[in-house]
Amino acid sequence: MSPDLNSKLPDAGISIFAHMTALANRHGAINLAQGFPDFAPPEQLFAYLDEGVRSGFNQYAAMPGLPQLRAAIARRLEYRYGCAADPETGITVTAGATQAIYTAISAFVRPGDKVLIFEPAYDSYGPAVRINGGQALYLRLELPDFSIPWDSLEQLLSTETVRMVLINNPHNPAGSILSADDLLRIGELTRRHNSLLLWDEVYDLLVFDGNRHRSALEFPTLCERSIVVFSIGKTLHNTGWKIGYTVAPEALSQEIRKVHQFMVFSVNTPAQYAVARFLESHSEFTDDLAQFYQTRRDLFLQCMRGHPDFEFLPCHGSYFALARFQSAGRTNDLAYAEHLVASRGVAAIPVSAFYHDAYDPGLLRFCFAKKEETLHEAARLLWHGISRLPSS
Ligand code: PMP
Ligand code: GLN
16 A cells, blocks of 8 residues: 655645756756856866865864854855854854755744745745745735835734744845845834744845845844845855855854754865865955846846847846746746747746746746856847758
8 A cells, every 4th residue: 555645745846947947958948047057166166175175074074064164154244244143153054045944944933833935935935834834924025126015014914923034135036135224124023023034145245236235134133033044056156066054143043053963964074165265265256246247137138128028127136037028828927938948949937936826927037147158149049039940
């Protein structure tokens, strides 16, 4: 007799990122769907990885992270946000931001606890809450600029006791950013029930047009109740290394580490060594990152300007630009994205994938973290389609 699976995630299928990437590969299409760079990380990082392996960094790292990496992260946080995070007690290195988010939810959300998620939302948030028995409360950000629906938020918080609020800034997929006032207002509204604030700031270095990222770490009144999550993959063009970290006050970090130690115990040692060495010696790399990605955003949007099928929305940060599309008779955004792969040879993400109820705002997400030639070619294909071989 087959076992009763009693699935904890009965509705979950394969992630949209895996689905669109597989489809892109099958069609030999350009993958502007999954968010990863198609260029290499800095060469020096490889040298440090080699150095780490050869100089003996091959056994388990300390459970909360290699001390030299936590120290390098603490310096970075001090430099960027004036935040004096204690590497001993406040910074925990994780296997990517995904694990950081899951671990933080797991540490604090008990069965029946309510967790507020703004949508569109990164695909792991809701499932992480549900696996831990929590109840996700969803609130839609307001189009066209994906602003926080303050009245609805206030109303919701006046009737519900919310254990945790998840906030993604800069936002995937919207490309929007929050102001200092927004952060403080969220803090104010959630003070009543002392809700925990889980900030997903993985795109903190990717804020454009002279704006600067406002981190929860800048505000002591927020820090008391905050866990802030970052991703090295987004910082050093090495998403496959899967290194992230959490920053939180000591008492919260202790709880995070209790779960972390039984989940992964510690993270890949030579990779942590290499990242630590690189962050210590190449601070200019992270200083230049916003300009590096802004150039790619501008190039792609410039190439797509005037396209009859796509109207791009403003993008203030992250790897992503959203476009309204003319659906050409397709019933929904997923069908249109799949059609685009086959007909134009370019893969994008349908934004309904970021809503738990598959709400479809008629938008596609394009990742511009790609070589300039890739973006040129993708734009050419989106304009002209896959060129047919001339008939002889
Ligand atoms: N949060 C957001 C908003 C993301 O876009 C991503 C990945 N692109 C993650 C978390 C996960 O980051 P990581 O790859 O470090 O697990
Ligand atoms: N975060 C990446 C994105 O938004 C994908 C990560 C993944 O494939 N899980 O595209």
